[in-house]
Amino acid sequence: MEPSATPARTLLRERVHGQLLKAILDGTFQPGARLRDSDLTAWLGTSRAPIREALAQLTEVGVIEMAPNRYTRVATITPRVYAESAAVWATLMTRALHWGILAFPADEVPRLAALCDELRTSDPALFPPGPTPIDRFLGAIARHCSNAVLLENIAVHEPLLQLGINRFKTHLQVKAIAGYFDTIVARCVDHDVDGFEAGMREFLNGPTRAFTETMTGMSLAEYLDDVS
Known part of the structure; x- marks a missing residue:
């Protein structure tokens, strides 16, 4: 050869x-x-x-x-597979955001706020295939994470998640997500990872809990018990 x-x-x-x-x-x-x-x-x-x-x-x-x-x-993505892929992706993305917030540059904050405003006025039913305002917002922070292995693992899970979004995008609660993203913008300004972690736990117990129950047809506690 x-x-x-x-x-x-x-x-x-x-x-x-x-x-x-x-x-x-x-x-x-x-x-x-x-x-x-x-x-x-x-x-x-x-x-x-x-x-x-x-x-x-x-x-x-x-x-x-x-x-x-x-x-x-x-593949035809079922609601359960979508919920499970979103859970795995969110776990990895949370760590990337932690490191991205620590290193987030001040001159990019206006762009981050603009993405949040775009999401707030978006109709998820009209999202075209490809990165959504949600993806662009999170990606703008995660790209400042220096852990290349973590980012590679996130990228591995993104195609399956995107297929799920294409099918179930009307279930995205964009106003609730945009409200939470407002707090992340503030965390980026202050490099406040402790506040971010606390806010993430609150978000997981609110909109994420409702999303999981909608997509899987069971309570979050039942879902977690079923997959454990």
Whole structure:
């Protein structure tokens, strides 16, 4: 094998993975849609091998379902899976926000406040596929977290969460979230991680509790007992 072959193959696999994921998240491939090798090779203009590698990676993160010799299809996210993926993502994001608040620069506070105002006046039913005002607000803080491993783990969980948001976005309580984000803006100004942690606990016992009960059909206590 030529020395340059492996990097070239890696770049091809990453390109195919990126194109497939984008098409799934933007709705080009709807939940339940079959992903056939012949169609994908024609669409992507590449061989079967990098496509199968990309499909395997997307299966690992839950956005594709595969049954050998039966089907490969875009996953249909259930309310329970959405609630569970949101819980895992929120746990990781909380740690990233902790470190991001500590390092948050003063000159970015106006942009953060503007994102909060945008969310407050948004209709979640009209959110297009892709990052929402919620994602952009949290991402603006989390990018100042210096823990690269933590950020990589958050990124792994984001595609499944995004599929859930695409399907259940009308359940997002944007006014309650925007009200909580107002307090986070103040924490960023003061680099107040203790206040952030206390506020997060309060938020989890309020809007997050209601969200979990709505999505899973059980109380938060029952849900936690069921998944433990």
